[in-house]
Amino acid sequence: MIKTLVLRLAIATFLLLLITFVCGYYWLMGSEPELPEAQLFINAQILTMDDENRIVSAIAVRGERIVATGSDEEILALRGPNTVVHNLNGRSLLPGFVDAHGHFPGTGLSAVGIDLSSPPIGAVNNIADIQTLLRSGLANGSDDDWLFGFGYDDSLLAAGRHPSRLDLDAVSTTRPIYVMHSSGHMAVVNSAGLRLAGITTDTADPDGGVIVRDAQTGELTGLLLEHATDLVAPLAMDFSALDFLTMTDAAAAQYLAAGVTTVQSGGVDTRMLKGLYWLSRLQRIPQRVITWPLADANFDEFLSDELNLDDLQSDKFSASALKLIVDGSIQGYTAYLTEPYYQQQADQQDQGYRGFPRYQQAELNEKVTALYCHGLQLALHGNGDAAIDMVIAAVAAAQQTCPREDTRTILVHAQTARPDQLDAMKKLDITPSFFSAHTFFWGDRHRDQFLGPLRGSQISPMADAVARGMRFTVHTDSPVVPMEVNRLLWASVTRQTRSGAVLGPQQGISAMQALRAVTIDAAWQSFKEKDSGSLEVGKIADLVLLDRSPLDGDDSLLNFKVDKVWIGGRCYFQRGADQCTKAE
Template structure:
């Protein structure tokens, strides 16, 4: 008889199984869950070497599933770039403050080396604008510079960076994105929705720097109880596999490859160590807070003095439909970024046409972010079996600006309308889109339950959902969305022993304190990968 290696007893076990069962104890054998039940029942399974961990009333859940992010970019940025975040996340409030942060990061860089920064937000700067290439030239006359906007969808380059990329007054408009120009046709340095025009010329990190970035990001994620994460734009898996083999990486990862621009789907599938590929990623618009989200009605406060400006689509609707059908007909999951409601209209058309031409039940095609989805669009999503992954942290981090600048009161109050999705029986996930916001599933749960902005104001309280519904969206429903519900997302016999232990029960805690619940331990495949400093559960063996 094979005895469990660990038994966790005297806890509150929120299983998130089909019935929503609550238990007291969990037994683990190898990488998988061996039993779930009462403390009395499971203690009878203990063998001479079984470790019995007394949870002392703490709460254990399935490990959190980050449904959309850009692992390990948060760690890579810490190694490579200056932090340019404004409140509530950082301290940058002006262009001069931004330049000072860059200078601190670049203090010891030799002439000619790249200076990079990430996270600036024009709406939070005193000047209410992007920095210009000429301001960056003056501050860094001997360095190429590239600053990424907090959305990750645009950035500003200085003259040296533009020269290295071959971008001049005479450069043609790119097929994707926009090179912003002044009235004389000179590039201002701002490049929207095609940062690769500049980033292609930034030297890659060394292998050791890359490994350090992965280590930092992994530690950040597991400290928040995350055990699985989706890389929403696929990356080279080899550095991840190397980091895993060096015990720098614990997370289980899915990498979604970017759809090829010639409309031939990337069909290379792999499973290497901790990472596997799945689906294909497309973009139909950009970022609402970057004025590149594609809306059906104009922005609340116009961009570039154009009162009719609505953003822009990445692809013509028929070209999008062609691309979607290529992925759909290959049997792959379609994963499409769409923030604005006009972009979502295009996506619904494209997926609808694909299903009309070649019906595929249970395709679980996804719309990423779905920030300004309308009620009629949710109806159509239900009809087509589309599952959204909501970036509901927008409510907290960007909700005040959406209300006051980008969307106005009526549209802003219903961003990420989770209650509307629940009422229709649409399964969905929640995500942080890290590094756009920090990895914190419990913060997502808090935002879903409370719908408070960073200023403390309610934004669309009628779209709140319950803690249980929100927790499903970062556990079992996120796993289901990625076709992993048979292995992950709930605490059931035979599933992977990916678990998180919390100091408090999020189902009974004060809703306003949900984001402050402490992660005590994170367990992946039965192995502890994180423990809060000082945590000391009573552990016994044999005889109990």
């Protein structure tokens, strides 16, 4: 009798677990739109982004792939009984935009944190605004829960400084608060948060990071730079699975509205890597996903193949390059420059301050060579030209030890790259990915505060790269700035700042060059050009339909809207509608 009861309980428990698993599985599963047998897209300006930048009026798609391109007459001749015909009425159809570098699903942070951005993104103008917004968040959660804010920019605040530990203590002395800078390279923590993290005045600065102290008293200011944020961020940003799912859903929707069919998460730990992988496999993320795992997080496991990137591949997911962060951000005064910052910070005692690297050269050489010799693609973050020198030296050393071809090593941001560095990069097969949106969001301050007129005018030297025949990409580094592909393209072409000035007009590029940098060249950067990035026969039908031509001038480039998005022939987004109509 007892054995029977135990058996029944065991069966009931198993069935309950099975039901829970099945319900959870279907709750996580994303919906996949219908895939028509065949589709024709006609009467359009179709920018193919092929080698010749051909523009055609029609394409044919069967299943997920493009089967023909040409004139309306040629494509309509392929029409069958079950073919869906889209008459695009002269609008522009392009390959879906490929995010060359960002931090998906970071744009969804507003779902779990408090947005502290200044105009034109948000409404924060001073530290009092930050305090007000943080106080509004105290109603949610308990004293044990971290209060998380993001996106503040000290250079845009009226006080011209970072908020301090004491500023955050004025919000709460009991609830831990973590406020992340817009660059993502620094943060401010209140006293309760510092206590939880075990940081005191006696805590030593970590390698490649600074725990900022008051120059007069030696007391902690609450500001943490670069690697010092690693002492607190894992606690403050330990989001739940539900939070992560909420962020991902919000970010995916924002990227679709921007026409992005391939998202990128550049610098993920193992937990996020696997989380994104499974959400992709469950079709919860509509887009294709490219990730760059952080090399330092599991360095030995990558080299031993205990953590093999080939095990995390699918038709819509890849873990391609490993990322190393060599320096910080210029607007945060942590990028590593060869010459001092143009204007030093008010409390900066070293008037020759040039920022600092996260690695010493010997250590960087060792890491890059080990990964390079293991056959892995690398993405190295370098903003300041001194950091770029370090990257070039490390790659040169690795190439000498283990000569390789077609490595497509990525230099992330490459913001202050000099002409001689571009020459060296071309020889070493280093591809720059320019954060060209800087010219709008921080261009005025780069010119007047951070770098000065000469160096400021040379940031993101895209025209110099074009002159050398180099392939390159451009990116938003979202959520550092919003995922607005139209503004990114416009900034790359016009180099107009927020004040309306033009920063280094000689470095502007054409609209077609900018479009290639977010389509075919962005796909090529991650070895995806055989399947995506252009509209050619045999490639996957990742498509974005715009309401106007991006080639019709600067105003059109800035203000175009995304009307519709297809991924693998399936329509996932239609502006102003909950779901796509079958035909235009």
